Amino acid sequence: PLICKFPLTAPSFDFASDRRCTSGDSSSTTTGSASPVPNSYESLEGGSYSGTSLQSPPAGVPAKLAPPFGYNYPTMHPAYQQNPAPKPDPSPSHGGYNPPGYQPYSQVLTLLSSALGGLGGVSELEAETLRPVNLLQERNILPPKRAPPPEPNLSNDLRKVNCSPDTFRCTLTNIPQTQALLNKARLPLGLLLHPFRDLTQLPVITSNTIVRCRSCRTYINPFVSFLDQRRWKCNLCYRVNDVPDEFMYNPVTRSYGEPHKRPEVQNSTVEFIASSDYMLRPPQPALYLFLLDVSHNAVESGYLNVFCQSLLDNLEKLPGDTRTHIGFVTFDSTVHFYNLQEGLSQPQMLVVSDIDDVFIPTHDSLLVNLKESKELVKDLLNALPGMFTHTRETQSALGPALQAAYKLMSPTGGRVSVFQTQLPTLGAGLLQSREDPNLRSSTKNVQHLGPATDFYKKLALDCSGQQIGVDLFLLSSQYSDLASLACVSKYSAGSVFYYPSFHHIHNTAQRQKFQKDLQRYLTRKIGFEAVMRIRCTKGLSIHTFHGNFFVRSTDLLSLANVNPDSGFAVQMSIEESLADTSLACFQAALLYTSSKGKRRIRVHTLCLPVVSQLSEVFAGADIQAISCLLANMAIDRSISSSLSDARDALVNAVVDCLTAYRANGSNIQPSGLIAPAALRLFPLYVLALLKQKALRTGTSTRLDERVFSMCELKSQPLQQIMHMVHPDLYRIDNMTEQAALHLNDSVIPQPPLLQLTAEKLTREGAFLMDCGSVMYLWVGKCCNETFIRDVLGFPNYASLPSNMTEIPELQTTYSERTRAFISWLYDFMLTLTLMQLFFSRDDASTKTSFFQHLVEDRTESAFSYYEFLLHVQQQMSK
């Protein structure tokens, strides 16, 4: 008898959602509303009617136009470039190995392809991505360089203006036409966004009217069609709109009558300067409040020294203008405020001991203008570490301090940075220690992944409503219930940072990480009182959101603060068939106030082809995006149901997908595990996910570290997640100039990527592992002395110190080459990466971290890669 392959109780991700589409944006448009004063954020973004403008055409207003960003970025990895020049490869057939995305066709095929491009025939690219790979036999599955994101199968014109995949990425670059087709492919459909990413070139539009569709309020973008000179058709709802007069004039070329040459229609990432229609209140100034734990525990760990020094160094670089305000609140068992009024000779401390009903002692001078009171602020920062050295207070009243911060900031909004070193034990929001140390390596369910109390969630919602973002820095050595504390950042669009076992003397690695993170945190760009809306072509709808924000309504996300280091993910379903369109478009619009008090709208638009064949869906699968989306889904599942359900669902995702591929293909069943080339890294990435701290079982994992790993997986942008989950491993002691990059007079060697297994490590080499936020350099015992001498600066292996964290700047070619390579890797990282060097003989903790990243190896509680493939094969044949 045929046993049902996936019994109803087997957890699997429900990729389909039967949510009925609430037609278009009926809930969020104020169509034809005459009221000029917006009274809610929905109507703000859903829009005021851009009626007839009474201003004269912007004859003298130049639109700041920059060449399309990213395409000319000189130091970009060639694999990431958006316009790969077709390589005039003499041999048309690709023997051996070619990573997907490279188009190794000859000149003739280039012409043919571009002529046929977008017409839907099987292109060279598609044939390459559908090439069947037998995973059990292919030992070297990694491409020599990190694979670029797959290119959608669009015509060259559209491809040139399409949104950069670093900003906006879809799990399937070929969108299936119907929900049934999507279900057949057994892959999740979703988008991964990084909307506020640091950009080198960003076209900023300063025109008076922002052209938007009248019904769905989509911003005009490069994928609309102009019916004639005066009318344009929206690509999301197909409504025909009029082109306003001002739009007919192109200030860049000073020509009239060519609306399709305007910068809004030539770039898929633009920034508009928003008029007062887009403001609920005058744009707020930058307000920064620092909430510091000064209990005995905190002073012992010494974080205050590091923090105060870092803030003193970066005081000038805090984003803002002359209206920037700053304030400090410290707390232990009572809450202390500091009066920094300009004119006082020194800062004055005010203590509020009634923590059950915290009140603000004075109204004016607790949050002061940074420029005016700079001297007092500096005095305070210099004095703060010394003020509490003899404290005996061991309790921590975090809840009341947060309430006080809320009261202080609610008139204007801003950012609160909370530094906590222990479990809050006093006042509202006090938490109990819930972790049982004996259950750290349990293979059964992990408890207490969700919050214990709704205090922090409620507070986060209050803060979000008042445009206050709360960032949390947890520097504790014991269990501090991060699962509950992190809620205060999750729903107020803040970030969470965790430094387990922080100590400013004994744990130099954590201290350096803290310093680097603080430097980035204090100086990075910030946007206030932001909302984001993601619109899709008619027929697609978004049903689940992942990331740190508050979902205000069906597709409006409220972000009190927006920062360039956070990423978001959404899942979509196909409500209606997309059979009558050949292109599906997505637009993310982020409305925010810059730190200089300017209201801006950043718009990203992505266009993807729609396909009707299952093989094309597989050909366009973006495996990195799929893995990240699955990670988000797994974390949601582990909190709402259980960790083992989430792990089973991840394995089932691989099994289902490969089964669907096998069922679709017409080849005879060979023995082996066949996957299309586009998905060949799928089992490897899923195995790496299963071995992450967030999802692993059987290995001793502290609960806070697990919860922090979950927070990171849900809030980081895609590149960070992929580096964290599947780091890059290179051998650097024998790098050659072969195939090196030549940039800016420096030669950057390109060693090949190695698989993450101890098999590839050897005692005679030195290996670099790039994990995104941290880099490990492992030097083998018998590594050649030239390397140790020329790059690390020591005569032999035995003389290497045990806690090196930097590569010294030596004048040898080896050293220059190595440093060039490492700084080239740094350039891709958002945060300043921490380099940890360690050597095979010592420092147990970094050694375990290094070896834990070797995901293809077997551990006492987890499969090796080959065993995992066999397991998948076995599940598939059930």
Next chain:
Amino acid sequence: MEAAVFISSLVDCCALIFLSVYFIITLSDLECDYINARSCCSKLNKWVVPEMVAQALATVLMLVSMHWFVFLLNLPVASWDAYRYVKVPMGNMGVYDPTEIHNRGQLKSHMKEAMIKLGFHLLCFFIYLYSMILALIND
């Protein structure tokens, strides 16, 4: 005696119908953005326990007066109410949580649940009405 039982369960059922309608109206207000998530959820959470109590009352009445069929009809709904109430994770702000309600299609599933309950209560209403009339006639 029979009539009294059915009259009280009829009144109880009316209350439950009004509650379901209130839930549906509030949820559709949220869908159309007339109110925000927090006020919607606090309104609904306020009435979750009274609804559960009313449903339990109807079930117990039927049990006590030994009308087994109607009792078995009411039991699943009462137990579902209780299960839903008990299964709320500790960190959530009640059965209706404003941070989650727009995510994961929860709004739609709550709406569906409220509609099903409304249909069920209407069915029960007519059952009680006829039973009450029968009981009054037989008295």
